[in-house]
Amino acid sequence: MVETECHEFVMDQGAGGTVVFVGTVRDQTQDKEVLRLEFESYQPMALKEMKKIAKTVIDRWHAFKVSIHHRVGALNIGEIAVVIAVSTPHRKAAFEACAYAIDSLKETVPIWKKEVFADGEVWVAAHP
Amino acid sequence: MVETECHEFVMDQGAGGTVVFVGTVRDQTQDKEVLRLEFESYQPMALKEMKKIAKTVIDRWHAFKVSIHHRVGALNIGEIAVVIAVSTPHRKAAFEACAYAIDSLKETVPIWKKEVFADGEVWVAAHP
Amino acid sequence: MKVNILAFGIARDILGSSKDDVELQDGSTIGQLKQLLFQKYSKFADLASISFAVNEEYQEDDFQLNEDDEVVIIPPVSGG
Amino acid sequence: MKVNILAFGIARDILGSSKDDVELQDGSTIGQLKQLLFQKYSKFADLASISFAVNEEYQEDDFQLNEDDEVVIIPPVSGG
Numbered sequence: 001m002v003e004t005e006c007h008e009f010v011m012d013q014g015a016g017g018t019v020v021f022v023g024t025v026r027d028q029t030q031d032k033e034v035l036r037l038e039f040e041s042y043q044p045m046a047l048k049e050m051k052k053i054a055k056t057v058i059d060r061w062h063a064f065k066v067s068i069h070h071r072v073g074a075l076n077i078g079e080i081a082v083v084i085a086v087s088t089p090h091r092k093a094a095f096e097a098c099a100y101a102i103d104s105l106k107e108t109v110p111i112w113k114k115e116v117f118a119d120g121e122v123w124v125a126a127h128p
Numbered sequence: 129m130v131e132t133e134c135h136e137f138v139m140d141q142g143a144g145g146t147v148v149f150v151g152t153v154r155d156q157t158q159d160k161e162v163l164r165l166e167f168e169s170y171q172p173m174a175l176k177e178m179k180k181i182a183k184t185v186i187d188r189w190h191a192f193k194v195s196i197h198h199r200v201g202a203l204n205i206g207e208i209a210v211v212i213a214v215s216t217p218h219r220k221a222a223f224e225a226c227a228y229a230i231d232s233l234k235e236t237v238p239i240w241k242k243e244v245f246a247d248g249e250v251w252v253a254a255h256p
Numbered sequence: 257m258k259v260n261i262l263a264f265g266i267a268r269d270i271l272g273s274s275k276d277d278v279e280l281q282d283g284s285t286i287g288q289l290k291q292l293l294f295q296k297y298s299k300f301a302d303l304a305s306i307s308f309a310v311n312e313e314y315q316e317d318d319f320q321l322n323e324d325d326e327v328v329i330i331p332p333v334s335g336g
Numbered sequence: 337m338k339v340n341i342l343a344f345g346i347a348r349d350i351l352g353s354s355k356d357d358v359e360l361q362d363g364s365t366i367g368q369l370k371q372l373l374f375q376k377y378s379k380f381a382d383l384a385s386i387s388f389a390v391n392e393e394y395q396e397d398d399f400q401l402n403e404d405d406e407v408v409i410i411p412p413v414s415g416g
Contacts, residue, residue: 004132019226020148021219023416039415042344042408045392046415070415082416091149095227098147102219102416110389110408111415112345123346124414128384151336167335170264170328173312174335198335210336230336238309238328239335240265251266252334256304 010065010087017091019098023082025075029124035116039072039081042110046070049109053101061097063088068101070111081113138193138215145219147226151210153203157252163244167200167209170238174198177237181229189225191216196229198239209241257282257323259289267306267329270299280321286310287317289327304332337362337403339369347386347409350379360401366390367397369407384412 010018025037054066067085075081084101088094105111113124138146153165182194195213203209212229216222233239241252261276268274280289286308294300307330308315314330321327341356348354360369366388374380387410388395394410401407 016151016154017230018150018152019223020150021222022146022148023144023219024146026144040344041415042342042389042392042410045389045408048392091151091230092227094149095147095223099220099223102145106413106416108394108413109415110344110410110413112411113414113416114345123349123411125412126346126383126414168264169335170262170309170312170330173309173328176312234333234336236314236333237335238264238330238333240331241334241336242265251269251331253332254266254303254334 010067010085016089017094018085018087019091019094020083020085021098021102022080023102025077025079025081027077029115032117034077035118036077037075037081038114038116038121039070039075040112040114041070041072043072045110050105053104053108056104057086057097057101060100061086061088061093063093063097066097066101068105070105070109072111137195138213144217145222146213146215147219147222148211148213149226149230150208151230153205153207153209155205157243160245162205163246164205165203165209166242166244166249167198167203168240168242169198169200171200173238178233181232181236184232185214185225185229188228189214189216189221191221191225194225194229196233198233198237200239257284257321259321260324260326261293262326262328264329265331265334266303267300267331270297271329282323284321285317286315286319286321286327289321290317293329306331337364337401339401340404340406341373341409342406343409345411345414346383347380347411350377351409362403364401365397366395366399366401366407369401370397373409386411 050068054068057063057066064087069083071081084098086094086098115122115124178196185191185194192215197211199209212226214222214226243250243252258277258279261278263271263274309328309330310325338357338359341358343351343354389408389410390405
């Protein structure tokens, strides 16, 4: 399971705390039932942008290790879409750094999510 | 692995995010090498206090599910001591609630940690 | 009256035992038990804090004890 | 000069293809390419935002393009 791998990767014998964020596919958005999600990415740039986030986390919060993982393709309800794990010497930094990482991922990493409903589909956040 | 179990327990099909805090045994404290930790608890009250924390997390952050798990006995360096997992409708709440839960656990739950060094041992936080 | 003491962590080390019986005047409070313990075991004064629990709940100094209550000495907790 | 367009997400739907070639005057910028795309595909104006990447990096409107550059249209991202 990717979540355990991510966490095991960031475990460090000097780490005071590891914070893991797990984003799963929700079963509804604005009261409308979602059947599944489809993610696509511009992969080489997505990896570059994820590495930038990881570098910031290491520089700013002195993280020992960072793991950022995002699935692409079709995902069903309840499936894990994203896992971010951060280990730091002190736990407060791990919470801040992990929250920063997921916030940044949602802002800068070229990944696109399409919600598929019974009666159509929509690219999330595409329109104002 | 307890961490995966904790996370799987809190997964919810309506959850926007799950945040997991994992506390592991550190290899040093104030530059002194720790050989192992020994945890003991006043178990019936520890469970009661953990349930109070879980209830607050559910009431205050509208969490779907909360899992709080703490090991007792002798733990070696790198072993997991505590796992807290919280799932909420929105991810910001999951970070806040999980940070609150570990902060509270450290303040109120009757669990005691003894650090064992090569040349002695000390009950953590016992003295000012 | 007699109350039963249960001690954990460094409190157990100070008592030299995880259990002890203490004789108190009827109607004594946790505050009075605390004074007695501090007189008998001077090392309690060195601790960062000390709390007490009865019926698995933290109780304040003014909590009135009853015969055969189980009073748990809670030195500074350090879980996590 | 010719630049190669790569489109993802809703941008691909608007183009009707994930790839396209565009003829631009030599020395054109991303800003000029953007104008041309907005003229050709009016639906771009409905998007919440639109960014461009060259060499796998976000680039601003004043970025000067070269022959055969691969320019990636990045509609609002929505990972996570």
